[in-house]
Amino acid sequence: GATIDETAPLLAGTCRGLLRVQTEAQWLQSGLPVHVFRVGGIYGPGRGVIAQIQQGVARRIVDLPDKVFNRVHVDDIVNILLQSVALPNPGSIYNVVDDEPATGFDVVTYACGLMQVPPPSPISWADAEATMSAMGKSFFEETKRVSNAKVKAELGVAFLYPTYREGLAAQLAQEADDDILPASTSPHAAQPPLTSRRRGRTHVCFVVNRGALKTEPFLDLRAVCANLTRRFDGCVQFVPVSCSLSDQIPQSQLHGEPAQLFDAALAAVTSAAAMGPLDLVILPLFIGNSGAITEFIPTTIDAAQRTRSAHNVPALRYSMGRCLVDISKPSDNRVARILAHKVHALCTKHQDAVGGVRVLVVDHGTANKEVHLSRDLIGSQLAKLLGNTVDAVETASMEGLGKDFNEPLLATAFDQYEMHSGLVIVALLFLSSDQHTGAGGDIDGIVQRVKASHPNLDVAVTSPLGSHPILTDMLTDRYFEAIKDW
Structure with a gap:
């Protein structure tokens, strides 16, 4: 569409865009000396299209000629921020973008030429979309032609890299130096x-x-x-x-x-x-x-x-x-939140169940008392998260390993907790599937035997944690914690 400036209405077409619009409005209404910087596609040493080409994940999508957006080199972002510090104007909004919006196809092709490597073969949007995450797809849902006239006029900014052509060449030179x-x-x-x-x-x-x-x-x-x-x-x-x-x-x-x-x-x-x-x-x-x-x-x-x-x-x-469930940080309930999501999904699926809902958090069992305490912490956190949506949250293990603290085992837990009717959701505190899980696994065998003995009992089992997005959040935090003193 047409080129827009800072005065154009914000018509976000993605959930992420809507959140940005809401966040910007909240800050501008806070009464603080806020400056808003609307930043285009960021590139620079170690990130952007050059990094994608080096990793073999760059795409040239041939049938999206109208999907263009502006980019900006990290050095130009820093320049604009420094100029704003020198010339503050609270409440101002600035577009932080280069002079030339371009398609991903053109930028990848140009970067490959600079790097003297063959460009990836052109592919259709249908083929590219099939391998993209939801976030990856969202970048292609909007066309953005954005003006940077305000930062030039109001802040006197002269761009180091007015287009991706100058910026990518500079990035390659800087990466060679570094x-x-x-x-x-x-x-x-x-x-x-x-x-x-x-x-x-x-x-x-x-x-x-x-x-x-x-x-x-x-x-x-x-x-x-x-x-x-x-x-x-x-x-x-x-x-x-x-x-x-x-x-x-x-x-x-x-x-x-x-x-x-x-x-x-x-x-x-x-x-x-x-x-x-x-x-x-x-x-x-x-x-x-x-x-x-x-x-x-x-x-x-x-x-x-x-x-x-x-x-x-x-x-x-x-x-x-740190490990995922650190008993020294009991306020971090993110693993319990994964289980809560899975439990709620099964509650919805079995909403016609009669006799109440109870949850049984099951781990493998361990000889390590501290690991066992992590399981118990999850049980407490999950009970708090689920609140009165379930009648009880209990814990059990698959194996005793000679340690009393693993009791009860799943094989006896239904009787020990008198779970003989209603819906019982077995919430697996497992990272992945193994010999215990799935059809014909140990858990399935126990469930079938218990249900045969108690015809008024329904049992559902959650999937393991797998690669849940919350794990990505947790490991991202763990990474930055690990390097904070470097």
């Missing part, structure tokens, strides 16, 4: 590990699970890493690794890409970065503070440190994020 290594074109490549380099330091972030012989846990782990990589716009690469077992899964069951174990992946990246400083972030995908977090991972890193020291190589710097 020695940012392009990432592998495969987000799960085993060799070499995905890293980035800034000012001579190699940066790696491993997302670690316990590991299993079944495919689902590692595929879920990959999905979590892919979600995080998208959240960070590719600026940080998140590498999926397991503590054990996953390397025995046939590649054919993992889309041709082998699973990596933490010790092997660490050895590979340590070797690749042998001559320089290494920054390592560990994000454990564990419910509680298990031995993998307190013993296995630190011990493995210590061994790598000793090897580097023996070869007079700078020590690696590492930081580890």
Whole structure:
């Protein structure tokens, strides 16, 4: 459509756009000396179309010639903010965009020419849409031709990079100076590990699970890493690794890409970065503070440190994020919120059930008391979240492992809690499917036996946590907590 300036009505066509409009209005009505900056598509070192090309995820969608939008280089954003600080005008609204809106097709083509690499083959919108997230699709729902005349006239800004052409060329030059290594074109490549380099330091972030012989846990782990990589716009690469077992899964069951174990992946990246400083972030995908977090991972890193020291190589710097359910942070109820969403969905599906609704939070069982306390914390948080929408929330484990605190086990919990009628929702505190879950699994067998003994009882089972979006939020927070002192 037509080019718009800051006075044009805000007609957002996406949920995200509506939230931005509401947020902007609330701040402008706050009585504070607010300045509003409406920023276009941000690009610069480590992000934007060049990073997408390096990662092999750039697209040239051939049948969207009218879908254009403005971009802006990060250096120009900083310039505009500094000019606004020097010339404050509370209540002002500024469009922070370059001079030339363009299609994604044209920008990708131009960037590939600068990088001297073949451009990706043109694809249709139908083919591209099938592989996009909901957020990714939303960027193509609107056309935005935006004027930057106000920042030039009122703030006297002269753009360093008036269009994407100058900006992309400058980005390539700056990345060459900063020695940012392009990432592998495969987000799960085993060799070499995905890293980035800034000012001579190699940066790696491993997302670690316990590991299993079944495919689902590692595929879920990959999905979590892919979600995080998208959240960070590719600026940080998140590498999926397991503590054990996953390397025995046939590649054919993992889309041709082998699973990596933490010790092997660490050895590979340590070797690749042998001559320089290494920054390592560990994000454990564990419910509680298990031995993998307190013993296995630190011990493995210590061994790598000793090897580097023996070869007079700078020590690696590492930081580890917290487990998902940290009993020292009881106000963080996000895992319980995932379970609450799943419970509410099953309540709706079984809304005709007679006799009330009760919830049974079930974990695997553990020999670690602190991990067990994480399960109990989830039970308390879930009871508070569900409130009077259910009659009770109880807890149970699949295995006792010789520890009384795991009692009752699921096999006896229905009798112990006198759950013999109505609807019982088994809320799985499982990260992924395993031998206990699904048709024919241990849980299914227990449920069938209990229902056969109690004809007035209905039982529904939630799916595991999987790669729920709330996990992406949590791990994003864990990442920034881990590096806050670097």
